[in-house]
Amino acid sequence: MPDAILRIALPSPLRRLFDYRAPPGVPHSALQPGARLRVPFGRRELIGILIEVTDHSEVPAGKLKPALQLLDAQSPLPPALFKLCLWTAQYYQHSLGDTLSWALPVLLRQGEPAEVRQERFWHLVDGAQLDDPRLRRAPRQREALQTIAQHPHGVAHQLLSQLQLNKDSLGQLRDKGLVRVEIRRHAASERHLNWLAEPELPLNPEQRAAAEAVRTGFGRFNAYLLAGVTGSGKTEVYLQLIRETLEAGKQALVLIPEINLGPQTLARFERRFNARIALLHSGVNDRERLDAWLAARDGEADIIIGTRSALFTPMQRPGLIIIDEEHDASYKQQEGLRYHARDLAVVRAHQENIPILLGSATPSLESLQNAHSGRYAMLHLHQRAGGAQQPRFLRLDVKSRPLDSGISAPMQQAIAQTLAAGQQVLVFLNRRGFAPTLLCHDCGWLSECPRCDARMTVHQRSGELRCHHCGHLERQPSNCPKCNNVDLRPVGAGTERAEERLGILFPQVPVLRVDRDSTSRKEAMTSLFNTVQRGEPCILVGTQMLAKGHHFPRVTLVAILDADGGLFSADFRASERMAQLIVQVAGRAGRAEEPGKVIIQSHLADHPLLVQLTEQGYFAFAAQALSERRSAGLPPFCHLALLRAEAHKPGQAEGFLDEACSEAELLVNELKLSGIELLGPVPAPMERRAGRYRAQLLVQANARAPLHHLLSTWMLALEQMPSGRAVRWSLDVDPIDLF
Ligand code: ADP
Ligand code: ZN
Ligand code: ZN
Numbered sequence: 001m002p003d004a005i006l007r008i009a010l011p012s013p014l015r016r017l018f019d020y021r022a023p024p025g026v027p028h029s030a031l032q033p034g035a036r037l038r039v040p041f042g043r044r045e046l047i048g049i050l051i052e053v054t055d056h057s058e059v060p061a062g063k064l065k066p067a068l069q070l071l072d073a074q075s076p077l078p079p080a081l082f083k084l085c086l087w088t089a090q091y092y093q094h095s096l097g098d099t100l101s102w103a104l105p106v107l108l109r110q111g112e113p114a115e116v117r118q119e120r121f122w123h124l125v126d127g128a129q130l131d132d133p134r135l136r137r138a139p140r141q142r143e144a145l146q147t148i149a150q151h152p153h154g155v156a157h158q159l160l161s162q163l164q165l166n167k168d169s170l171g172q173l174r175d176k177g178l179v180r181v182e183i184r185r186h187a188a189s190e191r192h193l194n195w196l197a198e199p200e201l202p203l204n205p206e207q208r209a210a211a212e213a214v215r216t217g218f219g220r221f222n223a224y225l226l227a228g229v230t231g232s233g234k235t236e237v238y239l240q241l242i243r244e245t246l247e248a249g250k251q252a253l254v255l256i257p258e259i260n261l262g263p264q265t266l267a268r269f270e271r272r273f274n275a276r277i278a279l280l281h282s283g284v285n286d287r288e289r290l291d292a293w294l295a296a297r298d299g300e301a302d303i304i305i306g307t308r309s310a311l312f313t314p315m316q317r318p319g320l321i322i323i324d325e326e327h328d329a330s331y332k333q334q335e336g337l338r339y340h341a342r343d344l345a346v347v348r349a350h351q352e353n354i355p356i357l358l359g360s361a362t363p364s365l366e367s368l369q370n371a372h373s374g375r376y377a378m379l380h381l382h383q384r385a386g387g388a389q390q391p392r393f394l395r396l397d398v399k400s401r402p403l404d405s406g407i408s409a410p411m412q413q414a415i416a417q418t419l420a421a422g423q424q425v426l427v428f429l430n431r432r433g434f435a436p437t438l439l440c441h442d443c444g445w446l447s448e449c450p451r452c453d454a455r456m457t458v459h460q461r462s463g464e465l466r467c468h469h470c471g472h473l474e475r476q477p478s479n480c481p482k483c484n485n486v487d488l489r490p491v492g493a494g495t496e497r498a499e500e501r502l503g504i505l506f507p508q509v510p511v512l513r514v515d516r517d518s519t520s521r522k523e524a525m526t527s528l529f530n531t532v533q534r535g536e537p538c539i540l541v542g543t544q545m546l547a548k549g550h551h552f553p554r555v556t557l558v559a560i561l562d563a564d565g566g567l568f569s570a571d572f573r574a575s576e577r578m579a580q581l582i583v584q585v586a587g588r589a590g591r592a593e594e595p596g597k598v599i600i601q602s603h604l605a606d607h608p609l610l611v612q613l614t615e616q617g618y619f620a621f622a623a624q625a626l627s628e629r630r631s632a633g634l635p636p637f638c639h640l641a642l643l644r645a646e647a648h649k650p651g652q653a654e655g656f657l658d659e660a661c662s663e664a665e666l667l668v669n670e671l672k673l674s675g676i677e678l679l680g681p682v683p684a685p686m687e688r689r690a691g692r693y694r695a696q697l698l699v700q701a702n703a704r705a706p707l708h709h710l711l712s713t714w715m716l717a718l719e720q721m722p723s724g725r726a727v728r729w730s731l732d733v734d735p736i737d738l739f
Contacts, residue, residue: 004028005057006067008037008048009097011109015715017096018048019057021066028053034075034082037067038111047071047111049100076114077104078297081314084348091347092733093641093711094337102337103312107290116294121154121182122170128178144169148179195246195302197274201385203240207233210379211240217355217377218248218319223346225326225371226359227619228381230587231388231551234359237381238322239272241357246275246302250319250354253296254305255341257328258282259545269305280306280313308333311341311348318352321345326358326367327580329736338732342367361587362580362618365626369636372626391558391586391596393614397605405501406493406561412505414599418557419509419537423594426552427498427541428585429561432515433457434497435490438465440480442487451691458490459517460497470690498561499541506539514542547584555589558598567604570685571738572634575609576625583618633700635734639707641699642738644684645729646692653695656723657681661697663717664710673710675702685738692728698738 007017020039022031035050045068057064075082081103089099101109108114130149135142144165148155155163160170173179203211206228214224214237228234242252256265258281269277278292278301292313295301299316306313308331323331323342331341342358349356358367358376371378384390401408406429407415418425437455438447447456449467456465458476465474479486490497499513512528532540535554540546566578582600590596602610613621630637643660645653661678668676677700684694701707715731718724 003055003061004031005054005064006031006037007051007054008039008067009051009095009100010039010041010046010048011098011101012041012046013095013098014719015093015095017051019059019064021064023067023070026070030070030073032072032074034077035070035072036076036108036111036114037071038069039067040065047109048097049075049077051096071111072114076108078314078316080318080352081312083351084312084344087347087351088337088339088344090712091708092337092339093708093715093731099337102309102339105290105293106286108293112290114294116291116298116300120157121184122148122157122160122165123154123180123182124149125178125180132176132178134176138169138172140166141169141173145173145178148173154182195243195274196272198272200240200243200272201233201236203236204233204383204385206381206383207237207385210381211237213377213379214241214355214357215244218244219353220355221350221353222355223349223370223376224355224357224379225363225367225376226357226379226381227363227371228359228361228379229384229390230361230584231384231386232361232381233385234324234361234381235268236385238324238357238359239269241320242303242322243273245319246273248319250317251296251299251301251315252303252320252322253310253313253315253318253345254303254322254324255310255331255345256281256305256307256324258307258330259328266305269303273303275302276300277303277305278313280304280310282307308341311345315352318354320354321349321356323356323358324360326360327362327364328360329577332736338730338735340734340736343734362583363622365576365622365629366636368619368622369626388553388590389595391590391598393586394597394599395605395610395614396599396601397603398601399603399605403493405497407498407501407505407559408601411559411561411599411601414557414597415502415506415539415559419506419539421556422537423556424532424535424537424552424554425539425557425559426546426555426585426589427502427539427559427561428543428546428581429493429495429498429541430543430565430581431492431494431562432468432496432517432543433466433494434460434500435494436492437490438476439489439491440483440485440487441489442485443480443483445480445482451688453686453688457494460490460500461517469686472690493561495541495543502539502541509536510538512538512540514540514546516543516545544581544585546588547581550588552588553590554594556594556596558586558589558596560585560598560600563600563602563610564604567602567607567610572629572632573736576622579609579613579618579621579625582613639701639704640735641701641707641711642732642735643697643699643729644694644732645681645696645727646684646689646694647727648692650693653693653727653729654681654683656721656727656729657695657697659721659723660714660718660729663721664697664699664714667710667713667717671706671709671713673706676700676706676710696738 004022006020010018031053033050036047038047085099085103089096226234245252278296280289280292296304297314304313323345326342333339370376398408415425435458438458447465449456449472451472452467452469454469456467459466463476465476495513495515499511503511532552566574586598612624645656647653664678679698681695681697684696
């Protein structure tokens, strides 16, 4: 019989499997597809996943190396998840081995056993006599034996001292063959009859209709878009649907954006349910993550809550998937495997034949289009659940008005009035630092980053210039590096500058800044929110960190200092993002008695999209934006893939992309594909970043099938291309930003 050949998926960018011989001494029958193996790879060792066992290989027999070690008796990844990974690898044109590696918890990638931590249990041996004559003169052993006998499921080793059991006595009993040690995991805690730990809120009619619609779709694939204004009670709808899922004996998976990871969100789930909740987010360590993953896989967790990558958590009894804030950009991974967790979640729900609920106050244009075309059922919540009013929007034209640290005079007056009325103000500016750049008033020198085509941001507090693109850091110079003049001026305003200025303008109230620089410590954030909750007049200044997850009922004025970025940008998604941010920030404010007011400063106060948004709301804006996308032939009315390349020498990346483009043109003809356009290559909007020159080639297609046909063939060709070795390149299918 010929040797078994193992075809193994390895965490390598190469889109192929690798052949090995079986590890010495491991029989054919022990090799289960899906099992992990440690293999030699060049000078390194990698851990791969067995895809199949065959009897032939294109590699000459003499060159085949044996795998080093078989790590699993069976696949740690259940078939449903494996299928999802296959789909993912194909759709995103990523190597299967690398995809599987992204999908597995870190410890499994590193070769840790795929088992929940084991515990030693002490058991009575069958047939052991409690009055064994050998124990006549050993009272402590006799006692220990009796204690063990009282525990038919055994005594966990870690409970020995609690039960006043002595290890030495147990050791002696084992030597006499009266007790034995079994190594196993803790028994799963019992399933609950009453899943609720606190009463549910009675749903209002809109919430009830939404919950009812999803409930009728239980047990099979259905996708729902729950469009509900902030505070309309979407979370309450999720909670009640999860309870029904649990009652049906199923598990629920909830994805939340990275930024919503506030303790509030998680606490709400934990307060509501008597259930085993598995958490998979950036705050849990690798071991906890693995345990949560295994508990979900083995049906020992009822609710799984996590960020993006939790999408790849296997479930024994999947019942429902919920994606909160489905429009959030953090669902898209921007490196390595560039997947979109929301899109993959819909695929997963389809594969597992379960319902999926996407919720947002500001749904993405993609999801809205899917609702319009009937792929998703649309559910609306128009009213705030607590009875609070929607805020009023005002546009403030600042075309010919001087800005004082980014704040115009009318805006300052509005802030003063609000504070005088004893209320709170939220000032939103999506730019960290003191000022976006430092300028020499004499020679025009600007604080450019030496490694990027970008300016370094002034951070006055720490006396630094920092590049927000590559992290480069310098001391803030006191003289111009070019002409030695001392007249260096920060230009423009970031949150640090707005905070400083507001502190001077309104010395009588606290000014609290919330951005990544100010809130790296959790306690700082908590104490800040406590101050705000107390309700005294104050000013909150912050970036998009303020836009999510918190509710500030005493805030009645939201001051948006700069909406222009979203209207000027070359990125066709910028206006959508700006609108979502404005609405999300606005949604933080106001309550029943004191409706909020939102003032937006802009140099483009009459821009149709801004007018639409402020006068008719997000859905009118979205309709307008969608019709613009349709006439421009942009997503969701076409499909994009972006080939990015970067290299140390100028021109190198474009050289590779030129060749790649010719190859694609050839393939389009050869495969007779239609409706595909190649745009570029062009330098990336920021050509140099972190010392590398970047360029990109955009592929635009009317339909997915020809696009994917092209991509799969093209990628294999690019892997062979010598000019590709000198550059770093990657493909982004459905890119969400073109930078
Ligand atoms: P969303 O998730 O849409 O932002 P939440 O579910 O957080 O909204 O609800 C906002 C507030 O309204 C919460 O304080 C919540 O307790 C309350 N709420 C939600 N549903 C109801 C209801 N049916 N009756 C009374 N209050 C509700
Ligand atoms: Zn100068
Ligand atoms: Zn830089």
